[in-house]
Amino acid sequence: MSLIEARGICKTFNGRSGEHIPAVDQLSLAIEDEEFVVIVGPSGCGKSTFLQMVGGLERPTSGTLRIEGQPIDGPDSRCGIVFQEYLLFPWKTVQGNIAFGPSLRGLSKGEITSLCTHYIELVGLQNFASSYPHELSGGMKQRVAIARALANQPRVLLMDEPFGALDALTRESMQWELLRIWEDARCTVVFVTHSITEAVLLADRVIVMSKRPGRIKKDIAIGLPRPRTRQLSASAEFLKYESMLKQLVWEEV
Numbered sequence: 383m384s385l386i387e388a389r390g391i392c393k394t395f396n397g398r399s400g401e402h403i404p405a406v407d408q409l410s411l412a413i414e415d416e417e418f419v420v421i422v423g424p425s426g427c428g429k430s431t432f433l434q435m436v437g438g439l440e441r442p443t444s445g446t447l448r449i450e451g452q453p454i455d456g457p458d459s460r461c462g463i464v465f466q467e468y469l470l471f472p473w474k475t476v477q478g479n480i481a482f483g484p485s486l487r488g489l490s491k492g493e494i495t496s497l498c499t500h501y502i503e504l505v506g507l508q509n510f511a512s513s514y515p516h517e518l519s520g521g522m523k524q525r526v527a528i529a530r531a532l533a534n535q536p537r538v539l540l541m542d543e544p545f546g547a548l549d550a551l552t553r554e555s556m557q558w559e560l561l562r563i564w565e566d567a568r569c570t571v572v573f574v575t576h577s578i579t580e581a582v583l584l585a586d587r588v589i590v591m592s593k594r595p596g597r598i599k600k601d602i603a604i605g606l607p608r609p610r611t612r613q614l615s616a617s618a619e620f621l622k623y624e625s626m627l628k629q630l631v632w633e634e635v
């Protein structure tokens with residue numbers, strides 16, 4: 383049994399004038415435990431919609447979607463979500479933001495503190511535990527958002543263009559950071575991006591979606607060794623994946 387199984391998923395939205403907007407069409411996909419799956423495709427092809435259905439924030443119009451064999455019927459603590467907008471609580475410190483989920487789960491104070499300490503260290507924010515979001519850079523805010531999601535110890539981390547709002551240099555450093563964090567946290571990641579380079583660097587598998595209504599156009603295993611290195615990211619093999627994927631996405635634009 384796969385960790386996540388989507389079979390024949392369709393999602394149609396109702397537009398403002400009552401028109402039907404088919405966003406996702408007959409999407410079938412199996413994602414295994416601890417896989418790092420990246421979804422790419424042209425703007426509006428239904429990537430975020432698929433992620434939201436996995437996270438239980440949207441329901442498929444038809445088809446079945448299961449996690450650990452059980453139908454997804456609403457937001458589920460097995461899934462943590464990180465969005466492009468950091469969505470931190472501005473009135474809470476870094477520690478307070480990260481402690482929020484564990485405190486809702488009714489953990490003891492000691493357990494919450496040790497979870498917070500672990501994840502604050504994991505994302506490298508030891509010196510900022512008492513800072514408020516407005517005192518942090520974009521990259522630091524996204525580290526908090528990642529730590530906050532991981533502190534709930536999800537089986538699946540859903541990431542929707544998490545580095546899309548960052549400058550190029552910070553974005554690249556966050557990609558390496560995420561790989562390091564993922565090696566430690568060892569959860570399954572489903573990651574949406576527009577950056578093909580980011581996709582090749584991070585993924586075990588890249589799913590290329592067709593233009594709307596999104597179907598799976600190609601499912602490509604990235605056969606690059608881990609841990610990924612800077613040297614590898616400049617290799618001929620890396621560039622080969624990059625140009626193949628660019629071609630596949632461009633055909634849909």
Ligand SMILES: Nc1ncnc2c1ncn2[C@@H]1O[C@H](COP(=O)(O)OP(=O)(O)OP(=O)(O)O)[C@@H](O)[C@H]1O
Pocket residue numbers: 395396397403404405423424425426427428429430431432594
């Ligand atoms: N709540 C909604 N109501 C109506 N239409 C929606 C809604 N959410 C998404 N859509 C439509 O569904 C389609 C897919 O949207 P979605 O955000 O999933 O695409 P995407 O591939 O993530 O796009 P992008 O890469 O630009 O973020 C789009 O045409 C969008 O306008």
